Amino acid sequence: MPLETVQFTLHNAVKGGISPSVRWKCITSYDGTDFDGWQRQPSGGSVQNHLEAALSRIFDRQVLIQGSGRTDAGVHARGQCFHFDADWPHPPDKLLRALHSILPVTIRIESAAQVPDDFHARHSAVGKRYSYRYYLGRANPLEQRYLWACRDVPMRWEAMLDAAERLVGTHDFTAYGATHGKDNDPNPVKTIHRLDLSRKGRHITLVTEGSGYLYRMVRSLAGALYWVGRGRLTPEDITRILESRQRTHRIVTAPAQGLCLDRVFYE
Incomplete structure (x- = not known):
């Protein structure tokens, strides 16, 4: 499904009254060589910056994420975890495809799953x-x-x-x-x-x-x-x-x- 179609469908679903407060747990891997670490940076060059920009584009609003912890510039990950809150009226694999159509190839989302609202990527670890x-x-x-x-x-x-x-x-x-x-x-x-x-x-x-x-x-x-x-x-x-x-x-x-x-x- 093209990204523009996904955004249009999501916009109509939210407009139709579906709750936008679903919590998602995602596992991501990345080659940290060319990023300014995990944590959000004013330069926009961190892994968190790229993930938030991609999610915000998909959902057509600002989406912030919370990671399990930060990694320094140059450090890699196979199993970094983060969560965010948003409604997605499609199977998780379509969310992964939408993200991978935007993210650089050095970031991959390994999995995405709905979790209880009290799950926290950092505090629940x-x-x-x-x-x-x-x-x-x-x-x-x-x-x-x-x-x-x-x-x-x-x-x-x-x-x-x-x-x-x-x-x-x-x-x-x-x-x-x-x-x-x-x-x-x-x-x-x-x-x-x-x-x-x-x-x-x-x-x-x-x-x-x-x-x-x-x-x-x-x-x-x-x-x-x-x-x-x-x-x-x-x-x-x-x-x-x-x-x-x-x-x-x-x-x-x-x-x-x-x-x-x-x-x-x-x-």
């Missing part, structure tokens, strides 16, 4: 899963946008595993969060259920699941574990820094392009 990819050496140009190409040097693998295990559990992660992110999440106590490292050849992958993460926390954990692998930090240093509850220059924030938001969990 009970956990998230992230992955971070490293590559030791000069990476394939086709993969360069999706990993951190590190120096190809011997890695202290057992020390990295030891350090990762020390970070699992419920802790005050102030030392591994960015200080200027406190306004968005004032509670530094988080529970990390999983912090797994795997290696295949020169590829290293970090997968973490937790109740929530401070601003730039996953990238800080990824950077810290890399320095353990390089011998710049020890597993004992990781524990001491965690317990200090103070951000230190010894914690390096890993580059954005290696990070991906894989999934947001809801009860």
Whole structure:
């Protein structure tokens, strides 16, 4: 169905008295390379900007969305969640087709479903899963946008595993969060259920699941574990820094392009 026909049909449906207050839960994936992060920006260059512009065009009115959380510029997503309120008197697949006719090809809507009015993409979330990819050496140009190409040097693998295990559990992660992110999440106590490292050849992958993460926390954990692998930090240093509850220059924030938001969990 052409976008203009969808808009005309929707306009008549709303005019005919159908309630416009249906809440929609959407899962989206995106290549974050060319966006100014997730969060709405005055420049109009964020993922949220593009989604809101597309929805507003479809519904012929301003439509604002609420995401499960923000990702920085350059960070990718396979399972970012957002919600919005609007009536759509058609099957969800037609909404997806309408959105994909407008959105850049680097944003894809994986699913759209009606949910109860009390669902909230951010406040209803009970956990998230992230992955971070490293590559030791000069990476394939086709993969360069999706990993951190590190120096190809011997890695202290057992020390990295030891350090990762020390970070699992419920802790005050102030030392591994960015200080200027406190306004968005004032509670530094988080529970990390999983912090797994795997290696295949020169590829290293970090997968973490937790109740929530401070601003730039996953990238800080990824950077810290890399320095353990390089011998710049020890597993004992990781524990001491965690317990200090103070951000230190010894914690390096890993580059954005290696990070991906894989999934947001809801009860």
